[in-house]
Amino acid sequence: MRLLLTVGRYFKQRFGCKVRKIPISLNGFTCPNIDGTVAKGGCIYCKNESFSPSLALNKKDFNNFKINSKMSENPLLELQLKDLKEQFTHHTRFYKDEFNIGKYMVYFQSFTNTYAPISTLKALYDTALSYKNVVGLSIGTRVDCVDDKVLDLLEGYVKQGSEIWLEYGIQSIYEDSLKLTNRGHGMEGVEELFAKTSARGIKVCAHLIYGLPNESPDMMLTSLKTILSYKVHSIKIHPLYVVKGTMLANMYKAGNYTPITLESYADLIVESMKLVPEDVMVQRLSAGVHDESLIAPKWCFDKNVQMKYIRSRLRSEGIDY
């Protein structure tokens, strides 16, 4: 049986103990694809609230004010630092003894977490790294929101011994797909950006989506092969699903989008995992929304059911995830 390098296995090798990623979704952050800087309306499937219930916690204090990287000052910083502390405390309260978790990575998850004044990023990252047992950061972002200032800041943490990951949303390597899904960026310069990130000692995780409109299985596998050829340290793959209040929901209702089936998705995952080198960490192979905002496909309602099927399909091919 071939063992894929899962998050658990990677952290055990790296730190000798269990490490839990603590998801943080800070109010006040947005995305240049939402605020009109590169596009309006965001990706056609984007509904960050449905991915991150934590955003609702302190939402009213923020009055819908959003920050961006061009601001010289951030009037929300104190509120965001409070939000960070509350969410970290909330998520770690169960892990003390029960699960024998030794250390934490703080995962800045929702929206574009490098799209803020550099002083804000420094304050948030410094604070997260100062929490007890935090060994590093994982930061979700876009390829058009990481410049040398951000890399300099993150490299500084690497030099101090922290484990730093940048999680880049790629989704597809096809320009037509990126346009159709309103990503607001193309693939130009992505390989160079990944190389620059890695050269600073920062780990690269690339996200892909399977089941984008008009993409064939061959195209999805080609996206993966291309991303792997860019020497990423990790991948996350998830199926595209339709949630209420998105452009994709309109396409689906108009009969212009057919979601991928669980069987086809699992077939693709099996083929994909055969391509992943031993030292590339596979951080995620599923996704779901366990509430009434999910429109389709219904198999995305329960991640556990999804993963049980995918794991059994992988195992029948001699791959353990």
Ligand code: SF4
């Ligand atoms: S890049 Fe991410 S946060 Fe921005 S619109 Fe797309 S899915 Fe939403």
